Amino acid sequence: MLVASCDKGSTAENLEHAEFAIERQDYSSAKGICDNLREEQNNAESMDAVTLCSLSILYMKLSEDADREDNIGMARQCYLDAYAADSAGARDFYDHVPVEDLPHLSLLSSIVRSTTAISSGIPEEYIDEGDSISGLN
Secondary structure, three states, rough: OOHHHEEEEEHHHHHHHHHHHHHOOHHHHHHHHHHHHHHHHHHHOOHHHHHHHHHHHHHHHHHOOOHHHHHHOOOOOOOOHHHHHHHHHHHHHHHHOHHHHHHHHHHHHHHHHHOOOOOOOOOOOHOOOOOOOOOHH
């Protein structure tokens, strides 16, 4: 039902619908909405960093249920695309994520750092440093 309404609403409304679907544990509807929004971003003349940032967090939340690798891969790509589209806008978004989304952001930024050889454009404060003590074993 939510996926059908996705085509006619604004991007902000669709992001809210996806968030609401995740809260209700309706992961398939949330995934459909996110995938539609991601496809719209891919087809747009210029990508919107805020939408991509929101999608990155939503995909991280979706990875807790199913298709872990696929959803994390989508979150990672949205994160990278957001910084490529508007690094200042992406940084501002991630500076103001709600507290409950910080674990998702922290994990995502760690994944991006570990899978991206060049980390330019990605602010250092979003990159978790490894535990220096754990390497002593």
